[in-house]
Amino acid sequence: MSEEPGHERVIAGRYRLLAPLGEGGMGTVWRARDELLHREVAVKEVRAPAGLGGDDVQRMYARLEREAWAAARITNRNVVTVYDVATDEGRPWVVMELVRGLSLAEVLDAEGPLPPQRAAHIGAEVLAALRAAHEAGVLHRDVKPANVLIANDGRIVLTDFGIAMVEGSSALTMTGEVIGSPEFLAPERALGRTPGPESDLWSLGVLLYAAVEGHSPFRHDTPLSTLRAIVDEELPPPYRAGPLAPVIEGLLRKDPEQRLPAERAEQELRVIGAGGSPRADTVRAVPFPPTVAGHPEPSPTPPMAFPGQPAASGSASGATAPVARQERDRRTGRVLVAGVIALALAVGGLTYALLNNGGGDGEGDRGAGASTPAGTEDPPRNTGSGKSSPSPTPSESESERSSPPPQSVRVALTGSRTHYTGPCPPQEARAPRFTATLTVGRLPAEVRYRWVTQDGSVLDGGWKTASFPEGGGRTKQDAVTVTTEARSGTFENEIAVEVREPVRTTSASVPFSITCETETPTGGASPSPSDTEPGAGPGTEEDPDGGSGSG
Structure with missing residues (x-):
């Protein structure tokens, strides 16, 4: 590497480094100028971590050269083009096209x-x-x-x-x-x-x-x-x-x-x-856990409604409800797998390159294309090392005593009267109603969740908290009723429950619709409430099966 007074650094006597495009814990990608061909390029620099042994440094450089070799073998417009691998002061620098x-x-x-x-x-x-x-x-x-x-x-x-x-x-x-x-x-x-x-x-x-x-x-x-x-x-x-x-x-x-x-x-x-739909035989690949047919008490509060769009009302139920649980015949296998992973992470002297969002061999790999200025903080890297003497795979009981299982939250969502047709706003006893059953893996727990629709609307006041104290039940329910203040039109949407803490998960969504019909009074008189009891009278359509989903 050379550096002329008053000028940028020059790599291998040819590539002048102009500005960093991205930087991570293990490297930087520079915007550079090829002085021979008079074009701008991206140059990837790798920095060996402090304290890394000579053999490991050479292994890192070999891996970097392998990157260039691998990428150069691929001819496709969707793969970044590698131009050169320059060696300067014993280090390889990968020269690539600059993607802005x-x-x-x-x-x-x-x-x-x-x-x-x-x-x-x-x-x-x-x-x-x-x-x-x-x-x-x-x-x-x-x-x-x-x-x-x-x-x-x-x-x-x-x-x-x-x-x-x-x-x-x-x-x-x-x-x-x-x-x-x-x-x-x-x-x-x-x-x-x-x-x-x-x-x-x-x-x-x-x-x-x-x-x-x-x-x-x-x-x-x-x-x-x-x-x-x-x-x-x-x-x-x-x-x-x-x-x-x-x-x-x-x-x-x-x-x-x-x-x-x-x-x-x-x-x-x-x-x-292109705006089309997948083939009909591209079916769901992952079966959802069993759903829960909850029967919560009617909400004591009137439904919330907003002009022109469906709204929801909710009532948290502190009572524990029975849940149809999925048989986990893989429980023993799961514990053994966890033990194997734990042992692997504890092998003496091994560094784990767990490269997360800004990862790779440096956020510079993004810069191998992007010419956006650097300045965003690189996410922390997760590394671990430790020593462990050889030991047999732990039994299930040993694993559970030494390392409690991670917290889990399952959300089962059921719906009733999911398709309404009739005068609006619908009576609460006839409006679409949904019940969420939250089940935690262990106690105590605090679950933060909210009701959301497919179009991004947040219902029932936003984030809510369900508490599961030590010694209590692991299941709780919450329910919302969806209605509208509109007098005409059809509203179609889907509703789901999104969990933010202690883990992130989302239930399967349940579709619903509200079709508002204008009633013509007979003999100049408006129909009485008794004429429109649930299931009685024309102009209503209820879904006998409802809908359900879980996550």
């Missing part, structure tokens, strides 16, 4: 969840990049929003092949090292099994879920609890995904062999991105 734009992570932070059609278009482009990589024998292994660039011209680019694995190459990572962002890891990778192209498809499914829901489905407070959730927990149903839901659920099957094939997934994403 934002990462998908930055777009989600600025705009919030995306509409399903836009998310499908982005997903189709990312999947095209992955298919090209897989055909070249390259696995990406860290597909996440921070590594997807949205160029100013609309081009979608997948970057950061720094932890890619090339078929036929030797493993350059330490034994037992977990590579990638925990919440985007496929179950087989969380269990330490050999990944395949299907592992990248799982990560794409998590990316699509996060794009439309605003959060990834299995994120927990710690990397270990996140890995446990990926392996063991059911997929929280995506209720904002619309036509994208079957594709997401098809990609997020636990068994790699059962996941939606890449070619089929791309076809579906193209159709949805």
